Amino acid sequence: MASTALLALLSAILLLSSSGDGYGLSKRIVGGTLSTRGQWPWLVSLHMIKRSPDVEDVPYVLPKELVEKIDKFLAKAFPSQDLRVGTMSPKMLTLLLEKLKTSQSVSKHQPTFEGHMCAGSLINEQWVLSAKHCFNKATDVNLTDDASRWTAELGEHSLSGIDGHERSHRISKIIMHEPLDVVVENDIALIKLSEPVEFTRHIRPITLATPAETYEPGKICAVAGWGHTTYEGEMSDEIMHIHIPLLSKRDCDPLSKVNENEFCAGGGVEDACQYDSGGPLVCLKDGVYEQLGIVARGRGCGDGHGGVYTDVRGHLRWILETMASN
Template sequence: MLLLLLLTNAFVLLPWAGAGRIIGGREVKDHSRPYMAFLEIKSGSKPSWCGGFLIRPDAVLSAAHCMDIEEIESVTVILGAHNISDEECSQQKISVAGWVIHPKYSCKDGKNDIVLLKLNEKATITKNVRCISIAENHECVKAGDLCTVSGWGRTSTEGDMSDVLMEVDMEVQNEEICEQLSSKYQRQSMICVGDEDNKKATAPGDSGGPLVCNEKAHGILSHGCGGRLSPDVFTRISHFEPWIRKKLKSFSRKAISCFPFSD
């Protein structure tokens, strides 16, 4: 259940998707990942779900493929949740006023898989709802770095979605591994992350969640690689940081701070 919100059955299954459940992970301490967001996407008779993360009181980052659905009726972001099936008093449910998908996003190969969602109202920053800093343009992770991925996705290939937030430790891999598995892998805009023994992975329901390294979001769970359980491909946030900053300014010309919990 950790990683990406893969979309099967009730989810939208994309031809290049392969990540979505957190396998080999653990339940996190209640509300210890206050930046996590749960996306409820209503479209016709088949709702879908994805992960995301709060980067400003009025803005959530996620994967573009989560929003690449025809006739979306509404999107609701749930913040401050641990058990998503409970009506926890810590939860804030906020409708999404609109979203911006990267103009060069490609659903066929998962390139530029990033979306910025504008909340209809600003989240109230509390101990259970906080922003997370994103990697800046010059910041990169390297092979061997240990990061974490969180989500409410499946905990096994055939299991159900998790009610509670799960997390898994995952290691950044040499990019040659993903390049050998997929000709669509791009070093500049993607990160190759996984477990060589296939014991730890993401699963359906985790898509859009953050790859957190040294307390910063460096990646967005995007898709699997080469049809294998692992490694997974994450959108490289540092590559898109200038675009993110530009779009945030279009959301609001006034500076919006996550103070006192985040810069």
């Protein structure tokens, strides 16, 4: 429909004109080290599939005031091109949107909402653990919990290369923890794969920490992912990782408003930040890694504030009950 293409166009314009640092998919690896292949076999790359709008080439007229606003923006963004809305078909609006997305005037740091969007952790042969805000429209209207729009890439190391260890899995269900209208509360989600996973040396589940286990501040844990390597930088093609200390609640950034089932880690120049959202924070316990947290949010990256992580221990009952009933 015409409105679909128009809304997509307006969303792109709003993205271009926005300079705020909202919640978003705002966690990435900063100051990290390049990982070796198979070092984090439970790490999952969650890819969003681009869906082409189903539109008909039927002329229609936009309100004059809206046309003037969009034309003014286009003239400023593309001074060398005569781009005007005027009277357009939905198909033409779609082509214009593609111009907006591919033009050099569009920041390369803006999300394209396709390809790698978030990380997750394989916790058994058919379930992946991630963050609610990766799929929640309360984070961004372009996100979705429609399972058909996502794939889980297992055994991945290089996002652009193939080494034979990768396995792509369709997703049958995405279950976000309530409340759905509050992103920062219970920021956890479960993803059910369409088919069970065949474990290999490069694809293996991570054990989850239990409420009976205690981790003291100062304990060094690890976070890995493909996120940006510097604040407002570019995404890493290969997995990077960092080792960071757990922080006490009093050492958390007060502006992050950490709740009962969250904790903080980092606080130095190494941090997890954009496109690492949903990935696991893992700690060594008796020589074996187990997952303690999920990358959730933070203020800036690697600037001394520390990141906020969803505490797996406080949600273990929900995880087990949700998997059992689905």
